[in-house]
Amino acid sequence: MNLAVRDIRHNFGRFAFTTVGIGLLLMLVMGMSGIYRGLIFDATLLVDRIGADLWVVQEDTRGPFAEISRIPANLEDRVRAVPGVALARRFVSHTIQRDQHGKPLRMVVQGLAWPEDKGDWVPLVAGRPLRQAHYEMIADLSLGLSLGEKLALGKDVYQVVGLTRGMVGNSGDGMTFFTVSDAMAIQFNTPGEAMRLERASRQARTENQDIGRTQPLLLERAGGPSNGIPELPQPQVSAILVTLQPGADTDRIMSTLSKWPDITLYTKQQQRDMLIAGPVDRSRRQLGLFRALLLVVSTIIIGLIIYTLTLDKIRDIALLKLIGARNRVIVGLIFQQSLLMGIVGFALAWWLGQYAFPYFPRRVLIETPDMIQLAFTVVLISMLASLLGIWKALNVEPNSVLA
């Protein structure tokens, strides 16, 4: 006869109510773990899907995600010339915030190297990849944009031609995909007034120089558009993405590229590791701490409930001792209740999570190994939680039933 189950059946309301509470707590623990996995998934999503074997970024930086990286766009031509390189693409990434229908709209702008990369690798749920060099974009559903919607960014208007799902940056902001030139235009958009002031300033500086006074043509150029001044630097991009030829000698190519003094080179795995160790690391530790605290709280709550349930039936336990019940019968009664509370709470947490987690603002990724680990942890905390009740039960004198 299972005493634990019969006691629970008799006090079902209290057990159920308590277990729901435990279940909600465990759901939070599960959620924390899922948010952490989601953080990693989001952070590494682009690196995993964009199909680059190597990332060429600005010298001594950990760009383009962990920190800002600026390299000349024409570096892609140099990279293409390295034997074994199949493809080199410019890559631009930055986050912007604009007002849309009176609400702030934050998005990660990703530049795709047109025409090699039209975003065919982006998983679309509606629409199509990019088909022209300008004024088209693919947007993540989380941004709330609809297919065909037009969005003014900088001086130009872009039309949403494709919708994707689950493509977010490491801060949880939805991604948008443009051609590199559009992404750069959005990034380096300068208002007309600022441009006029800059030209006037340039002209004034040139007038004060001897060369400006002796070379009237130069003075004229200084007051004109920036692209008419040859000394201006090349357009800058965030990174160059390198795809290697099948069977290429990766070590040799890396060795070649690593000797260039103006760049830093990362493999795909290094880029992933940097993302996890950088932007995600502090959040990971914070979530881990919360998870540990919630587990401690759960243990204490289960422990107190089990202790209270034990006190409620202390006379029954004394009676069991009086009629000769072995300690394992009494320990089993308390331990099984604690375990059942933990297991049912865990199952409830899993079931509730199926409905609740999709509504969380950030991705919650529940993975089987995490569930197994949590299940073992729940068994462990259930064991710990029952100790106080077991201690109380084992110390009760059988003659207290006569009191």
Next chain:
Amino acid sequence: MTDDTQALIPAIEVIELTKVYGEGHTEVVAVKDVTLRVSPGEIVALLGPSGAGKSTLLTAMALINPPTSGRIIIGGEPVMDGDQALVDLRAFRRRHLGFVFQKANLIPFLNAVENVQIALEINDTPARIARQRAMELLDYLGVGNRANNLPEALSGGEQQRVAVARALANKPSLLLADEPTAALDSQRGRQVMELFAKVAHERNAGVIVVTHDSRALDVFDRIVEMEDGRLLPHSTSIERGGEK
């Protein structure tokens, strides 16, 4: 050991048992040099005013309140020598003793038959057999029709019968009862006392009942009285239907 020899072995023998609570100025001698012997099949009433030491003596014999000095021998086996247990007391209680109290003390989350069944299961009786035997006992005690009711749904008399069934479950050689009829009306109280006598005589168990209830004393084989922790020198033996 032959049946004749077994019949000579007392169900319980208490020799010069003393129980002292506290020490120094707070010392109270609850039981003093009590010697008592109860045979198998004998039902004995233990009478006395409040504070006489009846319950203390009973709990000592029940092996849940160790004496300060003296010896307890149950079924010929020395069990206590002073406050030293000579056997595993819990296991001994499980196999040889049955208890009934003023309150039935049924486990509230088990129904009537389960309250009896649990006593059998903790003595390693398989569940199916335990269930069958528990039902037989409830039928024997006239509460078989209430087997599936929780204690809260039973009357006081029915609860006490279930408690008796539980006490008898493992065929104890000694049944100890402490004021078992105190919470019952006189008719129910008498029925319970008659039940104890039936158990003693039909099952050959020694039965000791602590009671204040003088209305059913005729069911006992012997009456012993206590006062100030001592057994009074005279005890009354009763033949069926009269004094002997």
